[in-house]
Amino acid sequence: MKKILAMVLALTMVLSLAACGGSTTETQSTTEAAPVQTTAAPAEIPEVTLTMWGSEEDQVLLRTMADAFIADNAGEAKITIELGAVSEADAKDQVLNDIEQGPDVFAFAHDQIASLVNAGALMAIPEEMGKSDIIARNVDSSVEAATVSGELYAFPMTADNGYFMYYDKSVFTEEDLASWDTMLAAAEKAGRKITMDLGNAWYTYGFFASEGLGLTVTMNEDGSNSCNWACDNGVAVCEAIMNIAKHPAFLNTSDTNFAGLVQDGTICAGINGAWNSAAVSEAWGENYGACKLPTITINGEQVQMGAFSGYKMVGVNAYSDQLVWSMKLANYITNEENQALRFQERKLGPSNIVVGESEEVKADPALTALAAQMPYCTAQNVGGNFWSPVQTLGGILAEGNPDGIDLLELLTDCVEGVEAPIA
Amino acid sequence: MEELMLFDNQGNLISKAGKAVVKGDLGTRLCALMMLAGAVLLIGGASWFGTQSLTWVYFAAGLIGLGTGLCYACRKQYTKGLIFAAAITFAISLAYTASIDYILKLDTLGTVERKMEIDWTTGQQVENDYDHSFKILLYGIIGVAAMILTSLFCFNALGTSYRLILQRRCGKPVNNIMQDLRSLLDEKFHLTLLSLPGLGVLIFTVMPMVVLIFVAFTNYDSKHLPPSKLFTWVGMENLFDLLGSAQNSDFAYAFQKILSWTIIWAFVATFTCYFGGILLAMLLNSKSTIFPKFWRTCFVICMAVPQFVSLMLIARFFGDMGIANTMLSNLGVTGLLQNLGIISKDYIPFLSDPTVAKVMILIINFWVGVPYQMLIATGVLMNIPQDILESAKIDGASGWVRFWKITMPYYWSVTGPSVITSIVGNINNFNVIYLLTSTYTTLDMSLAKVNAKEMDLLITWLFSLTQGDAANYAMASVIGLVSFVICAAFTLVSLFRMQRGGREKAFG
Numbered sequence: 001m002k003k004i005l006a007m008v009l010a011l012t013m014v015l016s017l018a019a020c021g022g023s024t025t026e027t028q029s030t031t032e033a034a035p036v037q038t039t040a041a042p043a044e045i046p047e048v049t050l051t052m053w054g055s056e057e058d059q060v061l062l063r064t065m066a067d068a069f070i071a072d073n074a075g076e077a078k079i080t081i082e083l084g085a086v087s088e089a090d091a092k093d094q095v096l097n098d099i100e101q102g103p104d105v106f107a108f109a110h111d112q113i114a115s116l117v118n119a120g121a122l123m124a125i126p127e128e129m130g131k132s133d134i135i136a137r138n139v140d141s142s143v144e145a146a147t148v149s150g151e152l153y154a155f156p157m158t159a160d161n162g163y164f165m166y167y168d169k170s171v172f173t174e175e176d177l178a179s180w181d182t183m184l185a186a187a188e189k190a191g192r193k194i195t196m197d198l199g200n201a202w203y204t205y206g207f208f209a210s211e212g213l214g215l216t217v218t219m220n221e222d223g224s225n226s227c228n229w230a231c232d233n234g235v236a237v238c239e240a241i242m243n244i245a246k247h248p249a250f251l252n253t254s255d256t257n258f259a260g261l262v263q264d265g266t267i268c269a270g271i272n273g274a275w276n277s278a279a280v281s282e283a284w285g286e287n288y289g290a291c292k293l294p295t296i297t298i299n300g301e302q303v304q305m306g307a308f309s310g311y312k313m314v315g316v317n318a319y320s321d322q323l324v325w326s327m328k329l330a331n332y333i334t335n336e337e338n339q340a341l342r343f344q345e346r347k348l349g350p351s352n353i354v355v356g357e358s359e360e361v362k363a364d365p366a367l368t369a370l371a372a373q374m375p376y377c378t379a380q381n382v383g384g385n386f387w388s389p390v391q392t393l394g395g396i397l398a399e400g401n402p403d404g405i406d407l408l409e410l411l412t413d414c415v416e417g418v419e420a421p422i423a
Numbered sequence: 424m425e426e427l428m429l430f431d432n433q434g435n436l437i438s439k440a441g442k443a444v445v446k447g448d449l450g451t452r453l454c455a456l457m458m459l460a461g462a463v464l465l466i467g468g469a470s471w472f473g474t475q476s477l478t479w480v481y482f483a484a485g486l487i488g489l490g491t492g493l494c495y496a497c498r499k500q501y502t503k504g505l506i507f508a509a510a511i512t513f514a515i516s517l518a519y520t521a522s523i524d525y526i527l528k529l530d531t532l533g534t535v536e537r538k539m540e541i542d543w544t545t546g547q548q549v550e551n552d553y554d555h556s557f558k559i560l561l562y563g564i565i566g567v568a569a570m571i572l573t574s575l576f577c578f579n580a581l582g583t584s585y586r587l588i589l590q591r592r593c594g595k596p597v598n599n600i601m602q603d604l605r606s607l608l609d610e611k612f613h614l615t616l617l618s619l620p621g622l623g624v625l626i627f628t629v630m631p632m633v634v635l636i637f638v639a640f641t642n643y644d645s646k647h648l649p650p651s652k653l654f655t656w657v658g659m660e661n662l663f664d665l666l667g668s669a670q671n672s673d674f675a676y677a678f679q680k681i682l683s684w685t686i687i688w689a690f691v692a693t694f695t696c697y698f699g700g701i702l703l704a705m706l707l708n709s710k711s712t713i714f715p716k717f718w719r720t721c722f723v724i725c726m727a728v729p730q731f732v733s734l735m736l737i738a739r740f741f742g743d744m745g746i747a748n749t750m751l752s753n754l755g756v757t758g759l760l761q762n763l764g765i766i767s768k769d770y771i772p773f774l775s776d777p778t779v780a781k782v783m784i785l786i787i788n789f790w791v792g793v794p795y796q797m798l799i800a801t802g803v804l805m806n807i808p809q810d811i812l813e814s815a816k817i818d819g820a821s822g823w824v825r826f827w828k829i830t831m832p833y834y835w836s837v838t839g840p841s842v843i844t845s846i847v848g849n850i851n852n853f854n855v856i857y858l859l860t861s862t863y864t865t866l867d868m869s870l871a872k873v874n875a876k877e878m879d880l881l882i883t884w885l886f887s888l889t890q891g892d893a894a895n896y897a898m899a900s901v902i903g904l905v906s907f908v909i910c911a912a913f914t915l916v917s918l919f920r921m922q923r924g925g926r927e928k929a930f931g
Binding site for chain 2: 093096099100115118119120121126128129199222223253254256257260261266318319321322323324325384385388389391392393394395396399400402410413414416417420
């Protein structure tokens, strides 16, 4: 009995040690390897694998660009580029799901930049990777939008993500387009409507950003906002919005209804973005027109509406283990040549100055309208707490302030939400 | 013999193990001692020997494994002892080495932020060994859970060891390994059957829930997103914020509004569908209905269309610019209501006015949910003994009385538990609310500040809090925790009452 027991003892001991032996080397090697990630020494041609995300519609174009990039750098590295289809609008959510496993290079809509930088997902572009060249070759506002706290965090790719006024040429004369008042009058005469989405803070901002009112909202270092809307000028803007909203020819409706309303002829003008230009051009044909936003009436004077300017950008994941090559790739797909290609293939408005001034781009009404609005635009540099309160503010004003809240009080409350500290 | 039965009937694993140590022989005590030594080593080892070399972990694991194995081996169950020794040793070393780094940081959830240095000319990049708060929380909890599970196995081994002594004392044979395995298909078949579902529940339900509960006590939000930032414990702060006074906190204000609507919604939505289903089924079962099969098919087809497809269509249908509004406007209904001063706009705000929307949601849910209840009711109603109904009829009971005194009690006794599950299901009915109200903008600034809206249920509010820029996972977890407590308490209380009421027996 004792013999057997001893044997079992010995056997268990050996077994348990053997089991440990295996896992010892395994865990030790992983703990050593994981934290230090190094790229191969440049002595030989290194193998580089990059993952790049872009929107579904851009996949073919991106493949072309990626292949050209691989060919250009064949002498320096053996590059493989894997593409993923993630739309610019979803990029932030997808990347933040697991930054460490995320793509090396990804395209995103510029309004996500604050969150992405805040989450540490973007690598700031250093001088060595051509920072000043990027700043020089893209329009100022796009560079501004790609800059957070003085650091350039992304490569501007397109500059067509803003909004402007679409109109039906059969309804409006050139003079009508100047102000909301004249536009609404013309639309009423034609028995049609002018639409915008007041339940969307992105559009509502345009009123408050009107020229010369001094109303601003900007993001602080910690991701919260500073906002000075709660003043007399702010109240005047609220009144102006309410005056427009209660006009019988005005229609406040969700962004998603826009294309449908254009097609069925309900509206003859509306504030929207370049993504709907194909639908509008198809519905209105010859009569398709686009121009900068009209003026609003503040204290009896006409004031030009502002807007958020919108861009799409390409960013490099700060957790990439091939930062240099990722930077090069991002730089390459947003250079002059490829922005021109992007406009040719996909009709996306370039942020590159040279391409933006080419004949082809200037012939596009939507992009021309965006360019005309550009001087009155501010780069969208606001923290996450901006959206929800301003959306509700827009909603209340669109309804004509049904509870009769004092406007200054309403604004103060709204600003309190916008400026709320980030926990 | 008596002692054996007494032991079998006695309490839990731990008290059995205790008894084994007190009353067992030297072997059992030796095993217990080895396990204890191993456990002490595991707990104290990190501070005595550090985590650079983990040899001591394997030693401790081997000690515990050996102790467990010996419990069986001493009673001549050598194969079983060997298997247990190996399995426990392996499990402890694996779980401990994989999670010790995380477990040790559970108190702070990490202190080292990520830093990376890069030489842009050579492309050489060096990253420090940074802490990832969420991984620490997740793997730390998994590690601790694995430790608890293995310790349960150890206690079980001690108890079994003593049981085998008792068994031999009263002359019962001790199983060999083949007999043990065979018993898994025979008298212990329940263990075989339940192990897989049990494991599934543990991994996919209990684990995430435990992690969620812990997240509720941290400051995991958009300002503290791992891997770039660390989050840490904040104690009861979030809970106090949510359950505190509505004057001081927008969260508390939104919570009170949303909770009351959630409860109203859950009850009204459940019972309208429930009674609607019965009435519809009775109508279809009635002898005077012509083409009952045709009608039933119609309703079943309604049910066959995926719910979210119908809901998305309905949301469009009742939108401010939707077909319903266009038709009503063409018919002059909208104009009439406008003239009467009931509505102020030139459309009916079906889904864009909080109060109207709430009513609409209940009606739409009724429409979507009734066919399913009808199908259940049809089956159950057919099983009601016709003789009872007929004798009641002969005795002069009216249709109303027959329904409330015979049909309903019978139906309730069968479907009662399912009503409770559907109330809980409705508390968490994400689809209906989210799909119908996703385009709505709240006009209440206090709600807007915390990403809530009037029609939100706790579950949809929780969802909005995890989306986009809000990303307040800690608060979302608190809401999840609170809604879990509500559902659990409600289920327990009502099932308990139902069982005690013995309604099942009332209809025997």
